[in-house]
Amino acid sequence: xxxxxxxxxxxxxxxxxxxxxxxxxxxxxxxxxxxxxxxxxxxxxxxxxxxxxxxxxxxxxxxxxxxxxxxxxxxxxxxxxxxxxxxxxxxxxxxxxxxxxxxxxxxxxxxxxxxxxxxxxxxxxxxxxxxxxxxxxxxxxxxxxxxxxxxxxxxxxxxxxxxxxxxxxxxxxxxxxxxxxxxxxxxxxxxxxxx
Numbered sequence: 001x002x003x004x005x006x007x008x009x010x011x012x013x014x015x016x017x018x019x020x021x022x023x024x025x026x027x028x029x030x031x032x033x034x035x036x037x038x039x040x041x042x043x044x045x046x047x048x049x050x051x052x053x054x055x056x057x058x059x060x061x062x063x064x065x066x067x068x069x070x071x072x073x074x075x076x077x078x079x080x081x082x083x084x085x086x087x088x089x090x091x092x093x094x095x096x097x098x099x100x101x102x103x104x105x106x107x108x109x110x111x112x113x114x115x116x117x118x119x120x121x122x123x124x125x126x127x128x129x130x131x132x133x134x135x136x137x138x139x140x141x142x143x144x145x146x147x148x149x150x151x152x153x154x155x156x157x158x159x160x161x162x163x164x165x166x167x168x169x170x171x172x173x174x175x176x177x178x179x180x181x182x183x184x185x186x187x188x189x190x191x192x193x194x195x
Contacts, residue, residue, distance in 0.1 A: 027169030029134070032120040035102035035110060039079050043121075047071045047133060047149035048184075051160055051177045053167035059143040060176050065089045067182045071149060081110065086185040093185035116140040127162040129155075134163070146172055153184065 037043070049069035054060045069087040076082050081100045086093060100110040100119060110119040117139050124132030131151040138144050148155075148163045164175050 027166060029122050029126050029166070029170075032108040032122050032136075034108050035079070036107075038108075038110070038121055039075055039081070039102075043133070044073050044075055045151075047073065047151065048153050048155075049178050050132075050148040050150050050155045051163055051175065052145050052147045053164065053172040053176075054143070054145045054174045055172050056143075057174045059145050060174055063145075063176050067179050068184045069178065070184060070186075080113075088182055088185045091182060124150075124159075127159055127166055129159045129162070132159065132163075 033043075047070070049066070049071070052060055052063050067088040067090070069085055072084045072086075074082045074084075076099070079102060082097065083100060084095065084097045086095050088094075098117075099113040101113060102108075102110055108120060110121070111117075112119070117137055119138075120136040122134040122136075124130055124134070126134065127148075129150065132155070133149050135147045135149065136144065137147065146167055148160070150159070160177060167173075167175065
């Protein structure tokens with residue numbers, strides 16, 4: 001109860017502080033989406049991986065073998081988000097599933113249930129793409145990456161360039177675009193959700 005009350009006082013002050021910093025550093029992204037917004041139907045469903053950016057090249061190593069990836073986000077009980085990724089590495093499709101939860105006192109952070117990853121999510125307004133989201137992942141090895149996802153399989157080059165430019169502005173200069181040479185793992189995704 002005390003933490004909730006304290007966070008209720010501190011959170012708006014942090015928001016004002018962040019807004020002030022944005023005036024001085026205009027390329028900073030707006031505040032991340034709150035977990036209440038993320039849990040709405042607008043953000044549920046499939047998202048196609050477009051590109052990733054990071055401060056260090058090593059933070060993108062896990063993406064270098066990825067040809068394509070689709071996230072499917074579902075709302076579960078107690079506001080747990082189930083995220084299923086179908087990923088194509090070479091000719092193989094793989095599936096991973098994780099659960100994320102939010103603590104009201106830590107909003108807007110999402111935590112993976114094994115506590116190996118922390119996530120922040122922005123809508124695509126930052127890059128003029130209303131059908132996009134940007135997800136910042138911090139994993140257990142403290143590797144940080146920002147990933148661009150879109151609702152459509154095809155993302156215009158100007159959106160990708162805008163994402164790259166915004167990430168470079170915050171010094172995430174390492175960049176990788178999904179190659180999409182071997183196709184998506186749609187059949188794998190559909191079969192797993194039907195059964």
